[in-house]
Amino acid sequence: MTSQTRDREVESRLRARDVRYTSGRKRVVAALASAHGPRSAAELNAELLPDVPLSSLYRTLAVLEDAGIVSPHFGARGVTRYELAEWLRGHHHHLICVDCGSVDDVAVPSDLETEVRRLVDDIGMLAEFAPVNHALEIEGRCARCA
Amino acid sequence: MTSQTRDREVESRLRARDVRYTSGRKRVVAALASAHGPRSAAELNAELLPDVPLSSLYRTLAVLEDAGIVSPHFGARGVTRYELAEWLRGHHHHLICVDCGSVDDVAVPSDLETEVRRLVDDIGMLAEFAPVNHALEIEGRCARCA
């Protein structure tokens, strides 16, 4: 998806909720789009120049989450990281380095992903649970730390 | 594993670090052992009678985590939940209800778990990442909420 297409889609979703797609919000979405993993408000605050104050970031992220444009990820003590929602970024999983703490996205080839889905459905069957989504979080050592 | 065996194992691990296995700590471990999913400090504080103050709970959980007796789980905005470590509870995954927010453990039959491990290794191979652990978190509706 091109960044213009993305912006058009995002803008129309926001318009539908009487929310403006301002330049500050565009920059947050762009930063998340170019990231290789979820980002916290503090990380976005450090990356974005000119500065976007934390309170605005939190408000922007809340608005984007409400509108289904970003999804929260709770993978670390006390901090919430955000990433573009699946319909914008595609389904993926996370590789979490036990040494450096980085969280990287990994898009799983569709044949493997099919197997993951099947396993999830099997487990749901056994446990009387109706899956609507799944996340496979893999902890280990990234290439840099290995 | 019986609760006595468990207490003996835990105690020896703590002794090795010059840490005492006091009655307050035993009650926390017992509460986690009987829970069907991870528990936050606030939840433990509500369950335990006589009362264990929050500050003691947080300290106990930190000590137990350092000693590898409990593992943290970051599955909700801002709260850390703890569960007994794998060597005490066995490997399992989580079923997270999107309606009521409950987190339940699910022990996956070994044939399915073998497939999960294989998928994790395959993904690691493709991504130049050395997996040491994995967590499959399944979001959906529990039997009560379905």
Added chain:
DNA sequence: TTCCTTGCAAACGATTTGCATTGGA
């Protein structure tokens, strides 16, 4: 003009820490 958005500062909730006290070996 109307309302959404922004930024600062204050408020909040979960967690951590200082310090004096208690208690087990």
Added chain:
DNA sequence: TCCAATGCAAATCGTTTGCAAGGAA
């Protein structure tokens, strides 16, 4: 006796909110 453990209160950290000013339609 000695040192770890405990409990209270204060401090900290990430996040949220009140409020007045700024900006787009």
